Amino acid sequence: MSSETASRALEPPPAPALPVHVAIIMDGNGRWASRRLMSRVTGHEKGAETVRMVVRACRELGIAHLTLYAFSTENWQRPASEVNALMGLLRRFIDQERAELVRNGIRLHPIGRLERLPDDVREALGRVVDETRDNAGLRLHLALSYGGRDEIARAARRIAEAVQAGRMRPEKIDEAALAAALDTAGVPDPDLLIRTGGELRVSNFLLWQIAYTEIFVTPTLWPDFSRREFEAILADFGRRERRFGHL
Numbered sequence: 001m002s003s004e005t006a007s008r009a010l011e012p013p014p015a016p017a018l019p020v021h022v023a024i025i026m027d028g029n030g031r032w033a034s035r036r037l038m039s040r041v042t043g044h045e046k047g048a049e050t051v052r053m054v055v056r057a058c059r060e061l062g063i064a065h066l067t068l069y070a071f072s073t074e075n076w077q078r079p080a081s082e083v084n085a086l087m088g089l090l091r092r093f094i095d096q097e098r099a100e101l102v103r104n105g106i107r108l109h110p111i112g113r114l115e116r117l118p119d120d121v122r123e124a125l126g127r128v129v130d131e132t133r134d135n136a137g138l139r140l141h142l143a144l145s146y147g148g149r150d151e152i153a154r155a156a157r158r159i160a161e162a163v164q165a166g167r168m169r170p171e172k173i174d175e176a177a178l179a180a181a182l183d184t185a186g187v188p189d190p191d192l193l194i195r196t197g198g199e200l201r202v203s204n205f206l207l208w209q210i211a212y213t214e215i216f217v218t219p220t221l222w223p224d225f226s227r228r229e230f231e232a233i234l235a236d237f238g239r240r241e242r243r244f245g246h247l
């Protein structure tokens with residue numbers, strides 16, 4: 001063995017690539033609860049604990065962006081009792097996590113049709129957004145009253161208004177212009193999309209942004225999702241070959 005080969009053999013293997021942006025469809029709270037003869041709301045409460053775990057994990061592992069699908073435009077059609085319980089849970093979560101987010105340098109960025117949220121949820125969000133505005137650590141994007149089609153339609157409307165007002169020429173409308181009009185303007189596209197609960201669909205989540213995202217679906221229900229499984233998925237991501245449509 002040459003000395004060069006020998007010294008290479010002593011080098012640690014290269015660290016697997018870490019995603020810059022992880023997006024998660026947190027599914028399975030209801031099934032987790034009904035299997036235990038508990039209310040769906042109890043499942044969501046348990047799911048909020050998994051949210052805390054995954055936020056902490058991303059911060060500790062050095063992931064720059066985390067987007068969580070917490071409430072979709074379609075979720076408004078659930079029974080009022082479940083919607084109200086989810087809104088209450090969200091408001092309490094935002095209030096309770098406020099100090100933790102500030103202390104840990106996390107910046108909160110809600111996306112979606114926020115004007116549809118109850119006043120107390122919007123106010124709680126606004127307070128934490130203001131307080132975390134200058135944080136430079138993990139960026140936590142919370143998708144609330146969010147739908148990918150709705151986001152694209154709103155972006156199209158913004159662009160149409162800019163054209164109508166003479167601030168933009170139609171020939172300047174391209175992919176970059178559309179991306180800049182989305183709620184996620186300036187945020188890199190997700191590298192990894194995780195869906196818990198086993199369903200093989202994207203459910204109107206980040207439709208524009210996931211064009212080349214790696215997808216990982218686990219049958220684990222969201223309340224049972226663990227740090228160990230999260231890290232195993234990150235390791236799987238690190239082994240994937242991403243080609244972005246190239247050879």
Ligand code: FPP
Binds near residue numbers: 142222
């Ligand atoms: C889908 O599970 C989950 C939701 C609609 C809500 C997600 C909410 C949380 C994880 C908790 C609160 C969030 C935060 C950010 C504190 P489902 O009820 O559709 O499950 P099922 O498919 O088993 O019925």
